[in-house]
Amino acid sequence: MTTNLMKSIPVIVAGALGRMGAEVIKAVHASKSCHLVGAIETAKEKEGNDVGLELGLEALELPLTTDFEGCLCAISQSSSSSGTGSSPVLVDFTHPSVVYEHTRAAIAYGIHPVIGTTGLSSEEINDLIEFSEKASIGGAIIPNFSVGMVLLQQAAAAAARFYDHVELTELHHNMKADAPSGTCIKTAEFLEELGKDFNHPQIEENESLVGSRGGLRESGLRIHSVRLPGLVAHQEVLFGAEGETYTLRHDTIDRSAYMPGVLLVIRKVESLGGVVYGLERIL
CATH class of the missing domain: 3.40.50.720 (NAD(P)-binding Rossmann-like Domain)
Structure with missing residues (x-):
């Protein structure tokens, strides 16, 4: 050797x-x-x-x-x-x-x-x-x-200090076996480390199609999963407040x-x- x-x-x-x-x-x-x-x-x-x-x-x-x-x-x-x-x-x-x-x-x-x-x-x-x-x-x-995804997660955790309403969407190829993705769950965990609840309901919602509002975590965070051919791995964190939205997104173009x-x-x-x-x- x-x-x-x-x-x-x-x-x-x-x-x-x-x-x-x-x-x-x-x-x-x-x-x-x-x-x-x-x-x-x-x-x-x-x-x-x-x-x-x-x-x-x-x-x-x-x-x-x-x-x-x-x-x-x-x-x-x-x-x-x-x-x-x-x-x-x-x-x-x-x-x-x-x-x-x-x-x-x-x-x-x-x-x-x-x-x-x-x-x-x-x-x-x-x-x-x-x-x-x-x-x-x-x-x-x-x-x-991805280093870029780590940066997104840290930015999302920082933004969550100032926003009470936020939803997460992850998009992957249609050969991915699990949903939501582990990456998106990890992003949600970053936000939840603040110890606050999110998305306090403003009205009584009714889903005419079960699951259309995404998966609901105990913290109130909602995660939406998309599976389509042509995608690789993508994640969006969308914050909302009176009169504004703030969006963080990461796209993987190639593995x-x-x-x-x-x-x-x-x-x-x-x-x-x-x-x-x-x-x-x-x-």
């Missing part, structure tokens, strides 16, 4: 052929600070195929596998036996139905989880934080890897916008004492 490779961070990508997973593979391959050691995908017909060739890159001599735990176990054992270099990192962009088990398994194998899959409940996030702290394994659950944030978290996650929630905890 060369000195450069020993200093480089070994990365496993789960959801390797998905929209985000493919971007992560390309970013890791191009990076000087990390290198790819595992590519996990659920498509059994792709088992054993070279992940680089599947994504239109050069041959990376790394076969795709559908065996999630087997891959983690092998890389964990390899890392432990070598005793040198950086600890391995799992980057997960898979599905809400499996992300909790994936994260917990990574921690159990001593692999640092970097989770971009949304859909975890508050209870699951808290459980993973507690489990990781007991295991002393740093990790990160990041609803959105490559997330990659600087992904690589930043990969580089920093080993130094954390447990799992953190949100990119703002790492920036």
Whole structure:
């Protein structure tokens, strides 16, 4: 093993052929600070195929596998036996139905989880934080890897001090499995940290179509979700007051916008004492 490779961070990508997973593979391959050691995908017909060739890159001599735990176990054992270099990192962009088990398994194998899959409940996030702290394994659950989105969330939290009426809308492609998005939930949580209630009703509302006013949180915040082909990821926070509105919006045009944030978290996650929630905890 060369000195450069020993200093480089070994990365496993789960959801390797998905929209985000493919971007992560390309970013890791191009990076000087990390290198790819595992590519996990659920498509059994792709088992054993070279992940680089599947994504239109050069041959990376790394076969795709559908065996999630087997891959983690092998890389964990390899890392432990070598005793040198950086600890391995799992980057997960898979599905809400499996992300909790994936994260917990990574921690159990001593692999640092970097989770971009949304859909975890508050209870699951808290459980993973507690489990990781007991295991002393740093990790990160990041609803959105965009620095611009972090700036929007901070601006929204600042504006919420002065506005009592606000609604949130998130727009994504129609292949997104969960609604509302984890990013939009995180934005709502930023606003709710003020400890105030929002949108006190002025009249008795009646929905002739159930859900037309959006999802209602305990704080009074409403979240609207849009799913359409052609969209990537977009969020709007609309404040209203007497005689004015104030709008904050962030648009992701291409998934490559997330990659600087992904690589930043990969580089920093080993130094954390447990799992953190949100990119703002790492920036």
